[in-house]
Amino acid sequence: MKELILIKNGEIALKGLNRTTFEDVLLKNIRRKLADLGKFRCYKAQSTMYIEPQEDGIDLDEAVDRVRKVFGIAALTRACIVEKDFEDIKAKTVEYLKETLSEASTFKVEAKRSDKTFPMNTPQICTELGGYLLEQFPGLTVDVHNPQVTVMVEIRDFAAYIHAGQIEGAGGMPVSTSGRAMLLVSGGIDSPVAGYMMAKRGMEVLAVHFVSPPYTSERAKLKVITLCEKMSAYCGRMQLFIVPFTKMQEAIRDNCPEELFTVIMRRMMMKIAEKLAQRSDCAALITGESLAQVASQTVQAIACTDVACQMPVLRPLIGMDKEEIIRIARKIDTFETSILPYEDCCTVFTPKHPRTRPKLAMVEEAEAAFDFAPMLEEAVEGAERLRIDPQ
Numbered sequence: 001m002k003e004l005i006l007i008k009n010g011e012i013a014l015k016g017l018n019r020t021t022f023e024d025v026l027l028k029n030i031r032r033k034l035a036d037l038g039k040f041r042c043y044k045a046q047s048t049m050y051i052e053p054q055e056d057g058i059d060l061d062e063a064v065d066r067v068r069k070v071f072g073i074a075a076l077t078r079a080c081i082v083e084k085d086f087e088d089i090k091a092k093t094v095e096y097l098k099e100t101l102s103e104a105s106t107f108k109v110e111a112k113r114s115d116k117t118f119p120m121n122t123p124q125i126c127t128e129l130g131g132y133l134l135e136q137f138p139g140l141t142v143d144v145h146n147p148q149v150t151v152m153v154e155i156r157d158f159a160a161y162i163h164a165g166q167i168e169g170a171g172g173m174p175v176s177t178s179g180r181a182m183l184l185v186s187g188g189i190d191s192p193v194a195g196y197m198m199a200k201r202g203m204e205v206l207a208v209h210f211v212s213p214p215y216t217s218e219r220a221k222l223k224v225i226t227l228c229e230k231m232s233a234y235c236g237r238m239q240l241f242i243v244p245f246t247k248m249q250e251a252i253r254d255n256c257p258e259e260l261f262t263v264i265m266r267r268m269m270m271k272i273a274e275k276l277a278q279r280s281d282c283a284a285l286i287t288g289e290s291l292a293q294v295a296s297q298t299v300q301a302i303a304c305t306d307v308a309c310q311m312p313v314l315r316p317l318i319g320m321d322k323e324e325i326i327r328i329a330r331k332i333d334t335f336e337t338s339i340l341p342y343e344d345c346c347t348v349f350t351p352k353h354p355r356t357r358p359k360l361a362m363v364e365e366a367e368a369a370f371d372f373a374p375m376l377e378e379a380v381e382g383a384e385r386l387r388i389d390p391q
């Protein structure tokens with residue numbers, strides 16, 4: 001039996017004239033995701049996309065698993081390809097859904113017929129196929145309202161397809177239809193979720209991570225690489241910039257008031273991230289900040305960090321509770337890595353009593369006590385660039 005994956009687009013379907021562009025990007029993203037699994041033919045017809053294996057022995061479970069993580073897809077279905085002939089449909093339904101139907105006690109049949117030349121109408125298909133399945137599986141009864149299994153028969157242009165229901169897709173917009181942005185990624189729980197959320201809105205996500213050896217360890221850096229690998233299952237291939245931040249942190253510690261250490265450090269991070277973002281044609285920065293979560297995330301502190309750069313700063317988690325963020329982190333499989341206890345540079349030199357309501361004038365005055373400009377340049381120049389592929 002030949003199988004394929006059928007895809008129902010999400011929000012793309014609402015796009016007017018640009019729809020084809022969005023669909024083409026989505027097809028490209030799907031092809032790239034499946035490239036190392038074998039040969040597939042991926043194409044669109046009407047509002048459906050078809051992913052057909054072109055070789056024997058392709059792992060379709062793995063293909064479904066990968067496609068489920070591609071943004072821009074509302075739902076997908078693994079289906080069996082059959083001839084547009086009712087005898088073939090009957091025989092293949094029994095064969096293809098044997099296991100599912102033997103285990104179920106209730107079912108119904110639904111049919112869609114976009115090829116109007118097919119000699120039976122949809123009620124006829126449902127009644128006759130339903131009757132045949134009842135004969136073949138004596139344990140089954142029909143329940144049209146709340147069936148355990150819904151057998152779908154779709155009669156389309158090139159063939160007919162049989163399946164037993166849809167799988168929810170990742171939703172959102174295809175990655176890289178909404179421009180590029182630079183994510184400030186730490187080893188924590190929040191920032192990988194923030195990157196996932198903006199990729200879901202169609203952004204291509206690049207990442208920057210600040211390290212402060214010897215205060216932060218190699219393991220902390222490897223943890224961030226692992227987090228990016230996990231994110232790239234959704235975001236696609238990523239670039240990760242590792243920025244040496246030790247000198248900067250020491251300079252802030254030695255030259256600025258302790259209570260302003262965190263906010264000044266965060267401002268320097270934004271400035272460096274912005275420079276790297278500009279070089280990579282990014283239109284925005286992304287952070288994992290959530291209002292009131294910690295001292296540096298009061299609205300006054302955020303106001304001070306926000307003006308440190310010109311680019312828009314996207315904060316998709318700003319109104320979310322930790323519990324909601326953790327739920328997503330578990331779903332995208334970053335949570336277990338994020339909670340590994342390696343230190344982040346944010347926890348180096350943290351003041352005992354950080355100022356929770358810093359005033360911009362005060363912060364700017366404190367920064368003026370030292371010439372940070374050469375150090376900003378040095379950090380940008382010293383950035384190491386890594387390429388991250390999905391694992």
Ligand code: ATP
Pocket residue numbers: 183184185186187188189190191192208209210211269286287288289293294296344345346
């Ligand atoms: P996270 O869970 O993402 O670490 P957090 O709640 O611990 O967030 P902070 O440590 O205050 O919050 O960091 C706020 C944001 O600053 C992070 O979400 C991230 O975007 C950015 N950030 C923090 N540390 C780093 C770092 N070492 N490198 C890059 N960005 C960082």
Ligand code: MG
Pocket residue numbers: 186187188344346
């Ligand atoms: Mg953190």
